[in-house]
Amino acid sequence: MIETPYLLFLGDAPDPLAAKVAQGIKDWRPENAVGQYRMEGCKADLKLTDMTLAEARDAGAKTLVIGVANRGGVISQAWKKVLVAALEEGFDLASGLHNLLRDEPDLVAVAEACGRKLHDVRIPSVKYPIANGEKRSGKRVLAVGTDCSVGKMYTALALDTAMRERGMKSTFRATGQTGILITGEGVPLDAVIADFMAGSIEYLTPDNDADHWDIIEGQGSLFHVSYSGVTMALIHGGQPDALILCHEPTREHMRGLPGYRLPSLEAVRDMALELAKVANPGCKVVGVSINTQHLGEEEAVAYMAEVEARLGLPTVDPFRQGAARLADALAAL
């Protein structure tokens, strides 16, 4: 668990997109984002207060989060100076980079000397159990996609927001690096050892109040041959009561797999539901989330109306419309 709130480190981001992890934290957990730290030449700006380390410390920040990806995911020497100074100032560090903080001897030495923590969210920090399949109290909803990167995390975070606005009890459960940095905890599922994948999701979504919803961030796709095993572990470890289908309608082939066409929403619905019923016979598909970023407004509305009529399920783009109708569907279960 990463201590919040954060100072968001944008480094020397070459463009705004490079700071998308930081942007995600600011968008979804603004209360976690005390300020931003930018180096010379930084091309990203979250419109947060620019702070020195000392100012952020005084404002209550506990952890410096590397909210930027640079080329190669490497920790540069220029960054290193700031990171060392942050440890000395009393911050923990958190990072989702491939280049692990713990693999940098100077950071390890300073962290130890200062009694601070280095959080590499790409690497599991827990020895997860093997899944036991036992029914847990509380409710769970999982986003399943036709493909990778179609908006499953966004959908889950928007749903969490909509459910809280409605007064429902919900917790977003992160299963990827960005989600973990946003919320400060979660399971980096793609880095978990095969035998413990489903168990890690059971661990992530334990017994809870009968009216509490865990909103589990999806990963991969049952139809993506590189990562389908990860998706399967989410379906069986999460034992969801409800599934939300996620889709990006302009994609021409599965991400990274030029020879593979996307499955239909119907195929994902049927396959995911049948598999989910193994762990939870009562599971239902309750809605559809469409990522319409590559469609114009009219086109997007028409596409969603067509899907809604075809599947008979509330269909929204949570970015354009929010996820209130999906929250309604869960409340009605």
Place this chain on the structure above:
Amino acid sequence: MIETPYLLFLGDAPDPLAAKVAQGIKDWRPENAVGQYRMEGCKADLKLTDMTLAEARDAGAKTLVIGVANRGGVISQAWKKVLVAALEEGFDLASGLHNLLRDEPDLVAVAEACGRKLHDVRIPSVKYPIANGEKRSGKRVLAVGTDCSVGKMYTALALDTAMRERGMKSTFRATGQTGILITGEGVPLDAVIADFMAGSIEYLTPDNDADHWDIIEGQGSLFHVSYSGVTMALIHGGQPDALILCHEPTREHMRGLPGYRLPSLEAVRDMALELAKVANPGCKVVGVSINTQHLGEEEAVAYMAEVEARLGLPTVDPFRQGAARLADALAAL
């Protein structure tokens, strides 16, 4: 890759079952088993020549394989003496125990001094790629089960034998510890990092002659919530041309999951085939392998006849009958 042939170390096995890894090597790769090494009190006997280390060395053995599991999977001090002497005698060591050889400093030191290798087959020794889903030449068959431990490895090894007897080109591809020790190579899939599972199976079953069959050892079950992600990675990484269904008809619930009933063979057939078609649209289910060890001869024959009629697929118990009819079904594809 482990150097063959082996001297099979049975240690102080408390009973014959404890030596089942060694038994598997002797049964399936007798040419790999030069002799056995038994300590005082050993209750297992493979009916191989008992040899000293020097005798085994003279007989050509290259690796001492720990073919026995003791309580807790720990390397005892009594064993240690033999293992150290084996390294000094010029043997590599291979083990599938939880207690890794590489975690024993004295073994590491002696192995280094003697220039010998320590093979811990529970741990991947390769940095596997992420699966790319590209079609590979050659053919592949995968055993999929209604549950864990229903005879998938046995079926695959028996099929390999039957195919060779028929003059077909085939290679058994191990995906678990025992299979790896039997053949000297393979992927310990349950210990692979989630993101690389399917890629490890692509790596294991590369391009090959058009008429060559990889017989891929199955793991887990699509219907076993603890391990289904592993099974999924086999189906998508293996891109099988053919599936063989495996079942043990007397089991009352999924292994280790008292609340879960076994799926029907039809359910496994339909689910596995639909998923397999994502990676290989031409995939077919070609046969059924029944583990009838808990049935009498008449009962077994009647059960298999019933399954054969119901599914319209050749149905055999490879232990009782061999796998010739499954090899025929593959030859006819």
